[in-house]
Amino acid sequence: MDTQSAIVDLLSSLGQQVSLSKSDLDLHGQSESYFPPSPPDAVVYPETTAQVAEIVTICARHRVPVVAWGTGTSLEGQAQAIQGGVVVDFTRMNRVVDVAQADMTARVQPGVTREALNEELRATGLFFPVDPGANASLGGMASTRASGTTAVRYGTMRDNVLGLEAVTAAGEVIRTGTRARKSASGYDLTGLLVGAEGTLGLITELTLRLSGQPEAISAAVCAFETVTDAVETVIDTIQCGLPMARIELMDTDSVCAVNGYSDMQLPEKPHLLLEFHGTKAGVAEQAETFGDIATDHNGSGFDWATRPEARTALWTMRHNAYYAILAARPGARAIVTDICVPISKLAEAIEATRADLVDAGVPGPILGHVGDGNFHAILLVDTNDPTELSRAKAAADRMVERALALGGTATGEHGIGVGKLGYMTREHGAGWTMMGALKKALDPQDILNPGKLVPPRT
Amino acid sequence: MDTQSAIVDLLSSLGQQVSLSKSDLDLHGQSESYFPPSPPDAVVYPETTAQVAEIVTICARHRVPVVAWGTGTSLEGQAQAIQGGVVVDFTRMNRVVDVAQADMTARVQPGVTREALNEELRATGLFFPVDPGANASLGGMASTRASGTTAVRYGTMRDNVLGLEAVTAAGEVIRTGTRARKSASGYDLTGLLVGAEGTLGLITELTLRLSGQPEAISAAVCAFETVTDAVETVIDTIQCGLPMARIELMDTDSVCAVNGYSDMQLPEKPHLLLEFHGTKAGVAEQAETFGDIATDHNGSGFDWATRPEARTALWTMRHNAYYAILAARPGARAIVTDICVPISKLAEAIEATRADLVDAGVPGPILGHVGDGNFHAILLVDTNDPTELSRAKAAADRMVERALALGGTATGEHGIGVGKLGYMTREHGAGWTMMGALKKALDPQDILNPGKLVPPRT
Numbered sequence: 001m002d003t004q005s006a007i008v009d010l011l012s013s014l015g016q017q018v019s020l021s022k023s024d025l026d027l028h029g030q031s032e033s034y035f036p037p038s039p040p041d042a043v044v045y046p047e048t049t050a051q052v053a054e055i056v057t058i059c060a061r062h063r064v065p066v067v068a069w070g071t072g073t074s075l076e077g078q079a080q081a082i083q084g085g086v087v088v089d090f091t092r093m094n095r096v097v098d099v100a101q102a103d104m105t106a107r108v109q110p111g112v113t114r115e116a117l118n119e120e121l122r123a124t125g126l127f128f129p130v131d132p133g134a135n136a137s138l139g140g141m142a143s144t145r146a147s148g149t150t151a152v153r154y155g156t157m158r159d160n161v162l163g164l165e166a167v168t169a170a171g172e173v174i175r176t177g178t179r180a181r182k183s184a185s186g187y188d189l190t191g192l193l194v195g196a197e198g199t200l201g202l203i204t205e206l207t208l209r210l211s212g213q214p215e216a217i218s219a220a221v222c223a224f225e226t227v228t229d230a231v232e233t234v235i236d237t238i239q240c241g242l243p244m245a246r247i248e249l250m251d252t253d254s255v256c257a258v259n260g261y262s263d264m265q266l267p268e269k270p271h272l273l274l275e276f277h278g279t280k281a282g283v284a285e286q287a288e289t290f291g292d293i294a295t296d297h298n299g300s301g302f303d304w305a306t307r308p309e310a311r312t313a314l315w316t317m318r319h320n321a322y323y324a325i326l327a328a329r330p331g332a333r334a335i336v337t338d339i340c341v342p343i344s345k346l347a348e349a350i351e352a353t354r355a356d357l358v359d360a361g362v363p364g365p366i367l368g369h370v371g372d373g374n375f376h377a378i379l380l381v382d383t384n385d386p387t388e389l390s391r392a393k394a395a396a397d398r399m400v401e402r403a404l405a406l407g408g409t410a411t412g413e414h415g416i417g418v419g420k421l422g423y424m425t426r427e428h429g430a431g432w433t434m435m436g437a438l439k440k441a442l443d444p445q446d447i448l449n450p451g452k453l454v455p456p457r458t
Numbered sequence: 459m460d461t462q463s464a465i466v467d468l469l470s471s472l473g474q475q476v477s478l479s480k481s482d483l484d485l486h487g488q489s490e491s492y493f494p495p496s497p498p499d500a501v502v503y504p505e506t507t508a509q510v511a512e513i514v515t516i517c518a519r520h521r522v523p524v525v526a527w528g529t530g531t532s533l534e535g536q537a538q539a540i541q542g543g544v545v546v547d548f549t550r551m552n553r554v555v556d557v558a559q560a561d562m563t564a565r566v567q568p569g570v571t572r573e574a575l576n577e578e579l580r581a582t583g584l585f586f587p588v589d590p591g592a593n594a595s596l597g598g599m600a601s602t603r604a605s606g607t608t609a610v611r612y613g614t615m616r617d618n619v620l621g622l623e624a625v626t627a628a629g630e631v632i633r634t635g636t637r638a639r640k641s642a643s644g645y646d647l648t649g650l651l652v653g654a655e656g657t658l659g660l661i662t663e664l665t666l667r668l669s670g671q672p673e674a675i676s677a678a679v680c681a682f683e684t685v686t687d688a689v690e691t692v693i694d695t696i697q698c699g700l701p702m703a704r705i706e707l708m709d710t711d712s713v714c715a716v717n718g719y720s721d722m723q724l725p726e727k728p729h730l731l732l733e734f735h736g737t738k739a740g741v742a743e744q745a746e747t748f749g750d751i752a753t754d755h756n757g758s759g760f761d762w763a764t765r766p767e768a769r770t771a772l773w774t775m776r777h778n779a780y781y782a783i784l785a786a787r788p789g790a791r792a793i794v795t796d797i798c799v800p801i802s803k804l805a806e807a808i809e810a811t812r813a814d815l816v817d818a819g820v821p822g823p824i825l826g827h828v829g830d831g832n833f834h835a836i837l838l839v840d841t842n843d844p845t846e847l848s849r850a851k852a853a854a855d856r857m858v859e860r861a862l863a864l865g866g867t868a869t870g871e872h873g874i875g876v877g878k879l880g881y882m883t884r885e886h887g888a889g890w891t892m893m894g895a896l897k898k899a900l901d902p903q904d905i906l907n908p909g910k911l912v913p914p915r916t
Contacts, residue, residue, distance in 0.1 A: 102693050102802035125697065145642040156640050158649070159617065174888045180798040181830045182614050183867035184603040184653060185885055186874060186911060187893045191616070191649035195642060212699040235560050239583065241670040241736070243701070278699070281743055289737075340638040344560035372639045409641035416644060427643055430632045434900065435645045441899030442892065453644055 003041045003084065006062035010044060010086070013054055017092075019043045028069060028087045031077045032134075034333050034383055035418060040067065040081035047092045049165060049173055049204040056202065057171030059086055059447055067449050068198040070140030071113065073132075075336055076417025078144055078197045082451045088202060090139055096120045097205065104210045105162060105179055110139020110203045117208075126210040129154035132413065133319055139203045144415040145195030149318070152371030153245040153277065156413065160209045161194050166201035169443035179207055192438075197415055198449040200442050214277035217245075218287050219311040220304035222294045223269045227251060227354075229297040230270045231347040234370045236293045238343070242286050244371060246275040246315075251354070253365035254321055261324030262317040267301060272370070273318055274304075275311070325365045325378045332363075332380040337396050339403035340374040340412030349406055353377055353399055360395045362388070374412030401426075416453045424455070461499045461542065464520035468502060468544070471512055475550075477501045486527060486545045489535045490592075492791050492841055493876060498525065498539035505550045507623060507631055507662040514660065515629030517544055517905055525907050526656040528598030529571065531590075533794055534875025536602055536655045540909045546660060548597055554578045555663065562668045563620060563637055568597020568661050575666075584668040587612035590871065591777055597661045602873040603653030607776070610829030611703040611735065614871065618667045619652050624659035627901035637665055650896075655873055656907040658900050672735035675703075676745050677769040678762035680752045681727045685709060685812075687755040688728045689805040692828045694751045696801070700744050702829060704733035706776055709812070711823035712783060719782030720775040725759060730828070731776055732762075733769070783823045783836045790821075790838040795854050797861035798832040798870030807864055811835055811857055818853045820846070832870030859884075874911045882913070 010018045019025075020042055029039030041064075046052045059066045065085025072079055081087055094111035101124055108117060115135045117128050130141060131148040140146075142164070147156035154160065163177025176189035193201055224230040230249055237244060250258065250271045259266055272294070276286040287304040294302050305311065317324075326334055341349045350366055357364040357377065368375025377399065381392045400410045400423050410423040424432045436455040439446075446457050468476045477483075478500055487497030499522075504510045517524045523543025530537055539545055548569035555565040559582055566575060573593045575586050588599060589606040598604075600622070605614035612618065621635025634647035651659055682688040688707055695702060708716065708729045716722055730752070734744040745762040752760050763769065775782075784792055799807045808824055815822040815835065826833025835857065839850045858868045858881050868881040882890045894913040897904075904915050 100800065100802060102697075103800040104696065105800065145646075147640060147642075151640060155617075156642075158640075158646065159613075168888075168892070172888050174892060176886075176889055178798075178867045178885075179800040179865035180832070180861075180867050180870065181801070182605060182609060182616075182798060182832065182870055184605075184614075184796075184869045184871050184873040185867050185878070186653070186882060186890070187658075187896060188603075188616065188646075188649045188653055189886075189889050189892060191646045192896075195644070195646055200645075212697050214699055238562065239560075239670055241672055279743060279747075282740055285737060285739055338642075340636075340640060342558065342561040342563065342637040343639070344558060374638070374640065403638075407637035409636045409638050409643050411642045412638065412640055413642050415642040420643070424644060427636075428634075428647075430626075430630055431634055431647055432644070434626070434632060434647060437899045438645060438650075438896060441895045 001064055002062040003064050006058055006064040006086065007042050009058045010042060010055065013058065014044060014051060017045045028089065029080065030072065031080050032073055032075055033077060033419065034335060035077040035080060038080045038082045040087040041084050043087045043089050045089050045092050052088065052167045052202055052204050053171045053173055055086065055088055056167050056169065060169060060171055060445060063445050063447060065447055065450050066202065068139065068143065068202050070110065070137030071134065073134035073136045074140060074144055074417060075414045076419035078415055078417035078452065082418060090137060099124060101126065103179060106208050106210055108138055108206050108208060110137060110206065112138050114138060114141065121210065125213050127213050128208055129211050130157055130160055133322060138206055138208065142194050142203055142206055143196065143198050147413040149246045149248055149369060151369060152247055153243060154211060158191060158194055161190055161206055162209050163207035164190050164193055164203055165205035166193055166203050168201050169445065169448050177207060197417065197453050199439055199453050200448065216278060216280040216283045216306060217311060218276045218283040218304050218306045219314050220274040220287055220290065220302065221314060222272050222299045222302040223267045225269065225298045227270045227350050228347040230272050231370060233272065233294050233297045233299060235343055237290055238371060242289055244274055245277040247371040248273040248318055249368040249370040249375065250321065251366040254325060254367050257324040257328045257365055258317050258321050261327050262320060264317060273314060321367055322378065329363055329380040331382065333383045335379040335381055335392050335396055337377045337379065337399050338411045338414040339399050339408055340372060341403050341406045341408030343373040345406040346370060346373050349402060350375060352402055356395055356398055360391050362392045362395050372412060373408065418452065459522055460520040461522050464516055464522040464544065465500050467516045468500060468513065471516065472502060472509060475503045486547065487538065488530065489538050490531055490533050491535060491877065492793060493535040493538065496538045496540045498545040499542050501545045501547050503547050503550050510546065510625045510660055510662050511629045511631055513544065513546055514625050514627065518627060518629055518903060521903050521905060523905055523908050524660065526597065526601065526660050528569065528595030529592065531592035531594045532598060532602055532875060533872045534877035536873055536875035536910065538876065540876060548595060557582060559584065561637060564666050564668055566596055566664050566666060568595060568664065570596050572596060572599065579668065583671050585671050586666055587669050588615055588618055591780060596664055596666065600652050600661055600664055601654065601656050605871040607704045607706055607827060609827060610705055611701055612669060616649060616652050619648055619664055620667050621665035622648050622651050622661055623663035624651055624661050626659050627903065627906050635665060655875065655911050657897055657911050658906065674736060674738040674741045674764060675769060676734045676741040676762050676764045677772050678732040678745055678748065678760065679772060680730050680757045680760040681725045683727065683756045685728045685808050686805040688730050689828060691730065691752050691755045691757060693801055695748055696829060700747055702732055703735040705829040706731040707826040707828040707833065708779065709824040712779055712825050715782040715786045715823055716775050716779050719785055720778060722775060731772060779825055780836065787821055787838040789840065791841045793837040793839055793850050793854055795835045795837065795857050796869045796872040797857050797866055798830060799861050799864045799866030801831040803864040804828060804831050807860055808833060810860055814853055814856055818849050820850045820853050830870065831866065876910065
């Protein structure tokens with residue numbers, strides 16, 4: 001690795017687009033999580049795919065790590081340059097290249113954020129449904145295989161990326177997928193790059209599948225006596241084919257936190273928050289069918305509304321729940337867990353997590369995308385107290401062990417980065433070795449986001 | 459390659475499960491298409507994953523090709539042992555391992571056919587929606603990334619396989635995915651094996667996503683003056699978010715063929731055939747909304763029915779359309795094309811194909827899964843007439859060129875096999891080289907279905 005020569009070449013080739021300022025390096029060494037900072041040696045702001053190819057070519061020549069950066073909102077340290085090297089910040093590649101209305105597709109540069117895209121789509125009758133909490137970049141969302149509250153209806157990034165343009169470890173530009181809605185032509189390279197966290201290539205353009213803005217939307221909220229009642233309601237709802245657009249769980253601790261933070265008066269019980277998309281008659285029918293199912297499972301206070309203000313208040317509360325929970329313990333930092341299990345095991349997984357956290361003395365309100373079997377316990381930790389931090393980490397480990405034992409995964413939507421690397425052997429066995437072989441084939445010098453996702457190069 | 463030594467080892471290890479009979483070899487040298495027969499050197503009928511691993515280990519030791527075989531219904535010669543070697547026939551691995559009703563998943567062995575699975579699911583209220591024309595095996599459907607008439611609503615095999623067990627080229631058993639509905643953990647190995655046509659591993663078990671049997675189903679049929687009118691109806695229908703379960707196009711030639719074959723009296727015009735799934739009120743609303751849109755585009759004779767007999771008659775006619783078309787020219791064989799384009803280009807692609815086929819003097823009725831932009835021209839060819847065969851092949855080539863020029867793909871659902879290998883460079887460019895690198899990493903000896911899908915090994 002010859003970082004200084006790479007920087008010389010980058011400066012000569014990209015001039016003002018290369019930043020070596022300490023504040024910039026420090027900023028790009030941060031993450032949203034509790035991982036230690038790891039500033040890169042340089043940050044480069046490309047404006048074109050050709051410049052990205054040039055950056056990677058230079059880094060390849062000098063065997064210097066290249067790490068892609070969108071908005072820096074990933075939760076497992078995916079964008080941290082843990083072996084130093086060059087961060088490629090896609091902020092300036094933030095153009096919606098085109099929107100094909102009849103095809104319901106859009107081509108975007110990787111730095112476009114999901115909110116910016118939806119702003120641009122507003123007048124078209126279309127929208128891009130995937131919504132992780134943060135206003136993340138679409139390149140970053142693809143790289144981490146992000147999802148969020150709407151995945152139960154619209155799928156994750158895996159389902160909503162039709163094709164990609166990417167720069168390989170050799171600095172070559174490839175195009176994957178097409179603008180057609182399906183293809184049986186060869187290996188699914190699009191699917192391979194989605195979720196690869198920048199370890200196989202740098203995404204320089206995305207072709208996204210868009211959805212039609214629904215004619216009508218209704219939102220609903222319902223309280224339950226127990227988490228099990230709420231989860232059984234979800235299972236019955238899915239089984240009878242109700243196409244919920246969102247179905248979110250908040251446990252009692254989460255409800256208490258949002259009541260205080262968002263000035264709500266929800267009963268201090270587990271709640272489901274829902275949204276239905278469809279025709280006017282359709283959403284009314286869906287909401288009423290759901291109400292009947294909830295009543296069968298001791299649901300109470302069921303209420304649904306189609307007024308936009310009521311919906312906005314509900315989902316603002318939900319999207320702020322993370323901050324509400326953080327505010328519930330001033331000074332604490334969060335370890336955000338992310339397990340996903342078969343839905344039949346969801347109540348068991350949540351109840352066991354709850355009991356374990358009580359035993360461990362770690363506060364951990366639970367929120368979940370329960371239609372997918374995915375939930376987060378937000379472990380609130382005083383990171384200055386090493387024994388507390390280690391108790392919390394041990395509880396997070398046990399959550400993952402439990403998820404895997406129940407047939408689930410260590411991460412439903414946050415990805416691996418550095419935070420979940422330790423679970424890969426346990427989850428994938430020989431499959432993890434296969435991932436290492438794929439990485440070696442496509443990035444023989446190990447320059448693309450090294451130290452992430454695959455086994456350490458021996 | 460030492461085929462005789464491999465056969466000796468297979469006989470010693472698997473005895474009666476190894477067949478060397480000429481009739482068996484000949485049977486497994488056939489395909490559904492016009493490719494020349496290529497009998498393997500042996501056929502093995504494993505009953506367990508361990509036996510599949512043993513077969514691959516033996517073949518790897520002697521560098522002998524291994525080709526997976528489901529029902530032999532693939533259309534591009536995917537299961538043909540074109541370099542000889544051993545065909546692994548999964549007929550005896552035909553057990554539904556379990557059905558998890560609450561999770562809406564099933565684990566099946568690869569030899570289970572889609573109809574057998576749906577028979578087994580009948581009492582559960584669940585079904586497996588992917589329906590290529592043939593009663594294919596689920597292992598084969600995954601390997602070719604199959605789809606069919608319901609993909610517009612339920613997706614393709616890419617969307618309905620949650621996880622796999624597979625035997626690698628080294629004879630190792632790996633498990634990909636989990637039983638959870640989503641995961642952000644590492645490379646999508648499931649997605650990589652789906653559509654890989656047995657070139658990266660042999661699928662020995664699948665975890666499938668199931669869907670709820672809808673409460674109500676309505677089917678509809680509607681005639682149009684032109685293909686463009688029909689396609690514009692489809693575009694408007696999708697844009698307004700109508701969740702059609704099926705939306706199929708038959709052009710005038712196809713309608714004439716099915717009228718003759720299935721004793722129907724459809725007007726000799728392009729038709730759309732539709733199916734809606736939902737609640738009783740929902741399907742009525744969907745059918746009526748569709749009727750309004752069709753009327754705006756000169757649709758006529760719109761009729762919808764919820765009676766099962768009427769629906770069965772309609773879809774039996776559709777599923778028999780291939781045979782109806784074949785019967786329209788006795789003695790002819792079919793070259794079945796399979797392009798898929800962005801839906802805004804669909805009318806243009808169909809009209810250009812129609813004009814081209816008339817010019818070329820090749821009969822070619824057109825059928826399509828138009829909600830996905832995917833259609834087939836069934837070229838009827840006297841294969842004993844070499845000039846006619848070459849005219850038909852040239853027309854099929856032009857169809858693909860047109861699809862690629864319009865931003866589409868050479869194959870929406872039939873895959874590559876040997877039939878579409880010639881289009882890979884044109885469609886994928888440097889991506890095809892990347893596919894070759896992946897193949898080399900996972901199958902360094904090139905024993906898994908060699909000669910298919912990836913560039914020839916140099």
